[in-house]
Amino acid sequence: MATRSTGVAQFSLVGQLRTRTELRNGLGNLAPKDAPAAFFTSQRTRLTFGYKWDRIQFQTSIQDVRVWGQDASTINNADGNRLMVHEAWAEVTLINRADTTIKFRPIENLSLKIGRQELVYDDVRLLGNLDWLQQGRRFDAALLKAQHRGWALDLGVGFNQNTDAFGMVGDNYTPGNVPASALSTKNVTLAIPAGFIPTAGKGGAPVLATPLSTNGQNQQFKSFQMAYLAHKFNQTKFSALLFKDDFQKYRSDSLGSAAAGYVYGRRYDVAGTNSRVTYGAMLIGQLGDASSKLGKVQWQAFAYGQNGKDRDGLSLKKAYHYGGNVMFQKGLLSFGPGYEVLSGNNATTIQSGETSRFDPLYGTPHRHWGYMDYFYVGTGSPAGGLQDAFLKFKYTGIRLTTTFDMHYFALAAPTYNKMPDAPIGTLLPNKLGMEYDFVANYALSRFTSLEFGYSIMKGTNSLEYTKQGTMDEKNKLGTWSYLMINIRPDFLATKR
Template identity: 45%
Template sequence: MTTYNNRLILFMALLLTGLQLEAQLSLTAQIRPRFEVRNGFGTLPLKGSTPAAFMSQRSRLAINYSSPKVVLRYALQDVRLWGQDAGTISNADGNRLGTHEAWAELILANAKDSSGSSAVDMFSIRVGRQELVYDDQRLLGNLDWLQQGRRHDALVFKLMDGGWQADLGLAFNQHTDAFAYNGTAYTPANVSAYIKDSRGNIAATPAGMIPLTNSAGQSAKNGNPALINMPSTNGLNQAYKSMQFIYGAKKIREAKISALVFADHFGRYTNDSVRNISGTDTGYIYGRKFNAGGVHSRITTGLQVNYPIGSKKGLQLIAGAWYQGGKDRDGLSLSAFMTTASLNYSRKQFSYTAGWDMLSGNDALDNDGKSHRFDPLYGTPHKFWGQMDYFYAGTGSAAGGLNNIYLKSKYAGAGKRFSVSLDYHWFALLGRQLDKQGASLRKYLGSEIDLVTTYSINKYATVEWGMALMAAGKSMAYTKGIDPANARNTASWSYLTLHIKPEHIFK
């Protein structure tokens, strides 16, 4: 028996040794606490309001497996505020963990694999919960700034050959697999279990409904909530029912040109209300019931070019243009565009960027019955349109579109242990908008200054501090659905983050 055990141990040791020669296993952990003081983050503060302060934390653990034939990643994530949970919780508190990533990539062809010849450099299929990150993350990104991040449940075919890259992605979403459930109607959001009705009473959220709420979390009165006019699906309350995309890119020396065709389809809904009785007080919950057949389909397509200028490659041009057509999530015919152009100059530890973004919107004086509000899909808006997230993040955007003229500078110290960046944004409406009296609004919205510093303590930990100031014009209040008489036109925000991210590779 002892001889058998010794042979078994020897066999397992040889097997593990063989696996280690062919594969690599690594474990990555991340603890990211962030302290914030918000005095007008995402929207203008109201007169008489006081700043909010809190500590949030992301805790993530990822297992990575890589071999010539398969790559896997599983990332378990917990995101919460300090003090959000009681010191002792019960089963009634519900689930607290979430899977951020869980995917496998089957490598079907690899020219670098010595086991045989391959017709292409690389061909693989990735399936499962995954991040979609392309180009500079303007349209598709992981939104890593947000503690929750962004991911998709998708199937992606990946091809690389001769400097070309081509990806084909597919997704189909559903919210239940109950035996008694028929059809494919999809309630496309994670909604709170409870909500306030039109009278301010607490009520359970009706099944299959996304409530329409105002900024205070109270159900709409007369079916007209403050947030119903938000155009963006980027972090807001209506996920797609299904999507398909084709991404292609080609590197030509140091330059890169890429193209994207992205189709996302949104379930149709009907407006509905549910009566709620609290004692003798009767209120209503207004919302959208996603029980209608069919979908509204939207198509986004465009090109982006990254082109180095000059032999020393210190100057780089980035330019792109995208068009959005079909129908938006509410069924309106859509014709919208976005353009971007920027110049970046880098020299030693310094870099400077000047750029201009234009995102189309509606013109109140030229209504053709279509929506012209461009939605920048599922990217990382925090990176492009100001760190205070006034535009195209979870706070929506201006109905008149956006002009964003910006200047950015950054210094990275020797060894890259210390860096500091300073950005300036000038925001204005692209289309004409009217105030409550029917007069034209000034197009100028406001100016934002962002300052961010980072310091690497060691290879495992980095500390980051940032602050931002917003000096808004009177038109900003209208774009946020606030009476200008009740809004303060100056806002501020600051944060302090500690990034701790050790990684261990098993050899």
């Protein structure tokens, strides 16, 4: 007779208090000339509870994110709330060959993970938890996870809505984080109604005041469907991703009056979605080990494409992202070069209604394209795409780890210089700038670490123009430094 193995339920309770003090003088965008630097401390407080027993795993993560001094010493109702549920999911085992009480066992393992959860795949290039940001990233989704003979297949779906539709009809989806008010063309503050996102325009042709991007902007997908396949062959891992995200359609609109002026924007009351498909594969491998005579060599190569329509309904044509890198490690030291490209619009050939801009989905740009976050984050990215040639160094000690990265950034496609004093047809120089990132992390104890970072961006007029639309108005030297304390106690751990 089959018997169920007996055991004790496993509990985990892990906390985190992470403060980060930053001195910003050109982070994300070049700062205006003679502008003062910004200085502040932000804090994330997180409590994660986990439970695992038999065929179920449950986890809830609650976090609070705020800037020191952001709240008054006495809180009132107008201050809003920043306490949120970061994770709340359960994973139910459907098939497990190690459990003899389950009769149907055609594969080794099958489980369903449902609820608010992080999606972390490969090197978080396209799907990641964006843990560098204090608020992080999570998804409301269902994930079916299968494993068999070394292969892993994840199938995921998500469907977003802003309301439970009580007293409403339809399921049109308005992006979140919409401002409550905006300045009109006559500098009058007007209230923003539900379902409307304000823009700023010239000559009656509205354009977004802040370009929307997947990472850090206000256009969440309406729904997504994904498939992820992975397998490891000796010291080489192969993975493939197919990800489809759908965005609510919209129409151009305005609100206001002749006396108060107008606010141009987008009205999200149109039926249907614009669907985008991202697909590709990655290989990660290793040769030797750090203690061998020749040391260890780690390498990576990847290629992805996008087609369909972007969130604005533009047809994606030849949008791609590819690259590779290698790291040589001998003892405590590592170094290695890399190169990658994210496609952009070729200004000399792009047609109306089309785009070739590759969007790196919901990854962690901070990890890949410079720590100063100039590209594919909240401040947008050049329409001409990005080339990134880099060289990285790393020292890994018992308690101290240091890294030093150098990036050469350039446009991936020709971009016109449309400044008034530039002759028609003049192209911008490709070079965007050089970035230098230094980070030192020291483990103070089992649960506490101290991290210091310092970065420099030596930008060009091409960087200023493609990001901010001006030339010779910004300081071309951007700097950023931070000091971060990360405390992660395990409340149920026993003393060593």
